Amino acid sequence: MPRFAQIRGRIASLCDNPPMTTPPDDLLLREEREDRESIEDERVTTVEDLLDAGDAEGAAETLADLRPSEVAYVLEHLTESEVAEVVHQMDADMVADVIEFAQPQTRSDIVQALDADQLTDALTDVPDDVAADIVQDLDAEAAATAMDRLPEERRQEIESLLTYAEDTAGGRMTGQVITVAPHLTVSDTVRQLRETAADADRPFYLYVTDEHRQLLGVLNLRALLTARADTPITEVMRGDVLSVEADTDQEEAARLLARNHLLALPVVDPHGRLLGTITSDDLLDVLEEEASEDMYRMAGVHEEEDLSDVWDSIRHRLPWLTVNLVTALAAAWVVAAFETTVEQVAILAAFLPVIGGQGGNAGIQTLTIIVRSMALGRIGLRDTGHLVWHELRVGLLLGFSTGLLVGLIAYAWQGNVWLGGVVMFALTMNVTVGVISGVLIPMLLQRFRQDPALSGGIWLTTATDLSGFFAFLGTAAFLVDRLTDQ
Amino acid sequence: MPRFAQIRGRIASLCDNPPMTTPPDDLLLREEREDRESIEDERVTTVEDLLDAGDAEGAAETLADLRPSEVAYVLEHLTESEVAEVVHQMDADMVADVIEFAQPQTRSDIVQALDADQLTDALTDVPDDVAADIVQDLDAEAAATAMDRLPEERRQEIESLLTYAEDTAGGRMTGQVITVAPHLTVSDTVRQLRETAADADRPFYLYVTDEHRQLLGVLNLRALLTARADTPITEVMRGDVLSVEADTDQEEAARLLARNHLLALPVVDPHGRLLGTITSDDLLDVLEEEASEDMYRMAGVHEEEDLSDVWDSIRHRLPWLTVNLVTALAAAWVVAAFETTVEQVAILAAFLPVIGGQGGNAGIQTLTIIVRSMALGRIGLRDTGHLVWHELRVGLLLGFSTGLLVGLIAYAWQGNVWLGGVVMFALTMNVTVGVISGVLIPMLLQRFRQDPALSGGIWLTTATDLSGFFAFLGTAAFLVDRLTDQ
Numbered sequence: 001m002p003r004f005a006q007i008r009g010r011i012a013s014l015c016d017n018p019p020m021t022t023p024p025d026d027l028l029l030r031e032e033r034e035d036r037e038s039i040e041d042e043r044v045t046t047v048e049d050l051l052d053a054g055d056a057e058g059a060a061e062t063l064a065d066l067r068p069s070e071v072a073y074v075l076e077h078l079t080e081s082e083v084a085e086v087v088h089q090m091d092a093d094m095v096a097d098v099i100e101f102a103q104p105q106t107r108s109d110i111v112q113a114l115d116a117d118q119l120t121d122a123l124t125d126v127p128d129d130v131a132a133d134i135v136q137d138l139d140a141e142a143a144a145t146a147m148d149r150l151p152e153e154r155r156q157e158i159e160s161l162l163t164y165a166e167d168t169a170g171g172r173m174t175g176q177v178i179t180v181a182p183h184l185t186v187s188d189t190v191r192q193l194r195e196t197a198a199d200a201d202r203p204f205y206l207y208v209t210d211e212h213r214q215l216l217g218v219l220n221l222r223a224l225l226t227a228r229a230d231t232p233i234t235e236v237m238r239g240d241v242l243s244v245e246a247d248t249d250q251e252e253a254a255r256l257l258a259r260n261h262l263l264a265l266p267v268v269d270p271h272g273r274l275l276g277t278i279t280s281d282d283l284l285d286v287l288e289e290e291a292s293e294d295m296y297r298m299a300g301v302h303e304e305e306d307l308s309d310v311w312d313s314i315r316h317r318l319p320w321l322t323v324n325l326v327t328a329l330a331a332a333w334v335v336a337a338f339e340t341t342v343e344q345v346a347i348l349a350a351f352l353p354v355i356g357g358q359g360g361n362a363g364i365q366t367l368t369i370i371v372r373s374m375a376l377g378r379i380g381l382r383d384t385g386h387l388v389w390h391e392l393r394v395g396l397l398l399g400f401s402t403g404l405l406v407g408l409i410a411y412a413w414q415g416n417v418w419l420g421g422v423v424m425f426a427l428t429m430n431v432t433v434g435v436i437s438g439v440l441i442p443m444l445l446q447r448f449r450q451d452p453a454l455s456g457g458i459w460l461t462t463a464t465d466l467s468g469f470f471a472f473l474g475t476a477a478f479l480v481d482r483l484t485d486q
Numbered sequence: 487m488p489r490f491a492q493i494r495g496r497i498a499s500l501c502d503n504p505p506m507t508t509p510p511d512d513l514l515l516r517e518e519r520e521d522r523e524s525i526e527d528e529r530v531t532t533v534e535d536l537l538d539a540g541d542a543e544g545a546a547e548t549l550a551d552l553r554p555s556e557v558a559y560v561l562e563h564l565t566e567s568e569v570a571e572v573v574h575q576m577d578a579d580m581v582a583d584v585i586e587f588a589q590p591q592t593r594s595d596i597v598q599a600l601d602a603d604q605l606t607d608a609l610t611d612v613p614d615d616v617a618a619d620i621v622q623d624l625d626a627e628a629a630a631t632a633m634d635r636l637p638e639e640r641r642q643e644i645e646s647l648l649t650y651a652e653d654t655a656g657g658r659m660t661g662q663v664i665t666v667a668p669h670l671t672v673s674d675t676v677r678q679l680r681e682t683a684a685d686a687d688r689p690f691y692l693y694v695t696d697e698h699r700q701l702l703g704v705l706n707l708r709a710l711l712t713a714r715a716d717t718p719i720t721e722v723m724r725g726d727v728l729s730v731e732a733d734t735d736q737e738e739a740a741r742l743l744a745r746n747h748l749l750a751l752p753v754v755d756p757h758g759r760l761l762g763t764i765t766s767d768d769l770l771d772v773l774e775e776e777a778s779e780d781m782y783r784m785a786g787v788h789e790e791e792d793l794s795d796v797w798d799s800i801r802h803r804l805p806w807l808t809v810n811l812v813t814a815l816a817a818a819w820v821v822a823a824f825e826t827t828v829e830q831v832a833i834l835a836a837f838l839p840v841i842g843g844q845g846g847n848a849g850i851q852t853l854t855i856i857v858r859s860m861a862l863g864r865i866g867l868r869d870t871g872h873l874v875w876h877e878l879r880v881g882l883l884l885g886f887s888t889g890l891l892v893g894l895i896a897y898a899w900q901g902n903v904w905l906g907g908v909v910m911f912a913l914t915m916n917v918t919v920g921v922i923s924g925v926l927i928p929m930l931l932q933r934f935r936q937d938p939a940l941s942g943g944i945w946l947t948t949a950t951d952l953s954g955f956f957a958f959l960g961t962a963a964f965l966v967d968r969l970t971d972q
Contacts, residue, residue: 041866041868067728069745069746069747072745073745076864100747101746101747190711193708193711194711194712221711222679222707224711225676225679225680225710225711226680242553254770257767257770258767258770258771258774259555259558259559259587260553260555260587261555261586261587261767261768262767263765263766279749280749280766280770281743281747281748281766282747283770284743284744284766284770284773287770287773287774287777288744288773288777288862291773291774291777291778291781292777292858292862294781295777295780295781295784295854295857295858296854296855296858298781298854299850299851299853299854300847300851301851301854301855305855307855307859307865307873307876308872308876310876310879310880310883313876313880314883314884317880317884318884318888320847321844321848321851321884321888322888322891324843324844325840325844325888325891325892328839328843328844329840329892329895331839331840331843332837332839332840333836335835335836335838335839336836339832339833339835339836340832342828342832342835343829343832346826346828346829346835347822347825348835349825349828349832349834349835349838350818350819350821350822350825351818352821352835352838352839353814353817353818353821353838353839353842353951353955354811354814354815354817356839356842356843357810357814357817357842357947357951358807358810358811358814361785361786361810361944361947362803362807364943365785365786365803365806367785368782368784368787369782369787369791369793371781372778372781372782373793376774376778378562378589379793380527382527386794387793390793390794390799393796394796394799394800394803397800398800398803398804401804402804402807402808402811405808405811406811406815409815431807457847458847461843461847465839465843469839
């Protein structure tokens, strides 16, 4: 960032006070991160050693002083049976806290390790959205038993969240929101807030709702603190609240929240009645998951693959590799159709991977940009024409420049100018096909309501292999006399 | 999710009240999203039409009723000159708001369009971190002029943020935090909060600092509202505050915040003095950017590529395509070394893309999982041995099963059992090389302190092409008599 450095230079000279810290370099950042990681790794090792020595109690004690998120990190690095051993020695409050902060797989390991009483405690102590996740993770019978043991009110709280699909705003929300009636004053509200203190873990916003829970406005605590005590609440609230319906896709909700720089978003039913809220820390996870999903889908892998289980890896990867095989065999068939040409000019075989690979890589570049930009909502179906026109020009120029280079190399190497020409032509064409496919494949998937990332990489390399080999070997067959003419 | 469906069935029968909304299906979600998108697109079209008709004032009026984030969305879809036309007709407050919510490219377009007075207004009205971004975006001279026009206090605020690199916690933080002294009571603090009302836009947390700005504790507004007026602030604050240093990498800060389910994180200097805070909505952008960066780097593209500028696309993509070309030529050289073998058994050429492609795709699957899991902090260098062992077994099994299939097809097709055997052997080996390279390439990049995603795809296909072709053609050359023996 030369521009930034310039400014910084100038600022430093303008400043009365020298900057308190010097700008970091990459090395420092990495070292700091590695320090943090090595502390975390050490904790894992300590706990593993204690468990190996049969001292589960000692392991639990070691963890007792850490933050719940740190304990969660350690448990994430243990095996399922190790998790069970430690969890049995931890006290109920800590278990509930750790469940809240653990990743889904570890959360499920912990829940499996709990006995009926511990499970009831956990379902009572965790936030309602976490409780709903736990119930969803149990099998039907265990879930029913666990729910039966809960007090009526808590059961209803959890049940009402279970009606929404996991990947929607409803599936991510907490129902534990604070609502106030529109006829109250500021001091009434503060009094109410004191009385209901235990009900919501993060009451940064209060929502004003009428007797039908219709959402009327939002109020931040700051406004309550700074307004006069007898001000009607409707005067300090902000109306025109941005909200989402419960069945809104979680990614959509996350982007709406991010785009509007909000920390929480109310979730309403189709009639505008308040159901709950989702907060930005929950949505951080959503955006991470969605980004992983896109990356994984492009490569034809599954985000839930368990890297410690060989059969799980094979089960998740083999299907798309088999699809890839079928498409590769199609490419093989194209080459086989030109078997006589290859027999006559065997050096053609050497250029097949260059032409296929270059077209494929150029296409993957475009595909990556398009899939990600679609995911971020920056481009959509309506941009197809414009993007194809852009890529057509980019592809011709990229293809021609690399094609010319390889053509010259082929000429210099084999001493046949026609070979150079055929290589140049095929490369130019194939890079162009690649980049245009990079636009069209995700757009077509989107058009037919599929995920634009869905194994785009495999479709794309099929397109480039087929078209590249056909163009290259077809032209070569046509010019075979010139090519054998050394 | 069969398990989820089961539970839902049970819950529905348990429930006193039927669920208020029915669980959505994918189609519904997409339709809702498309509705939102089509409203947004319509606004863009309306504004474009008005600008085409020369009615910039009308365009600005249309936008005046929207939320700043919605105006930002419209501007993001206009050309630079269209943005300038509209911005000239918008009032200063709206301009400042829109700058805050716009994406970097559009933000820069807006800033370029402002005259000196408008720029001064904008730098005064936006939050300090946005102001610092604006100054960084200007060239050195314009930045100096703009800074000179600001009041001393504001200038210092902005300058203190400019001392941190953009991709660190310091570069992302706002310095506008509310601090209170430890000797105050709750009522003192509320009074102070009323007096300084204008200073911070999102005061969800208050920080307790001593006279040297040493961070002592954190206080949420909820505690202030519910505690008795004469309680000392140190009794309601929480000590042991999680914080980051200013030079912490932004991604590291984002993950720390996400993992601890926080909405804001204080930023301190090496002596623990409070410098500012970063909030989770800012970090949503960070995680999005980092995910994009990883995807883009794996494919060898750049996240700042401008899809409306052909030369910009070429400039960003050509370098890695050229690297790819060099590696592809190395593969070509391997094939050329076996030219006589190919001349004798031309059908070998048809299997080259199958062997290269299958190894490459299997490797990309692993590479994607490894790069993403490293980015999410789930695996690190210390897992290398364990992962290689996992992938070795996965690779052998995936390779053997697909190799057997293609081997049988080759035998059936060409009637030569030796050809089938050679294909099977080469595929098994190459898939194994691919998946192991998928672990080793990112681990080596990390070991040498490079980004593990850095063009991993290109290195990987080089590895699989070279090893696959060598194994396949080498074995074929050795068995050439058997292969020509129909």
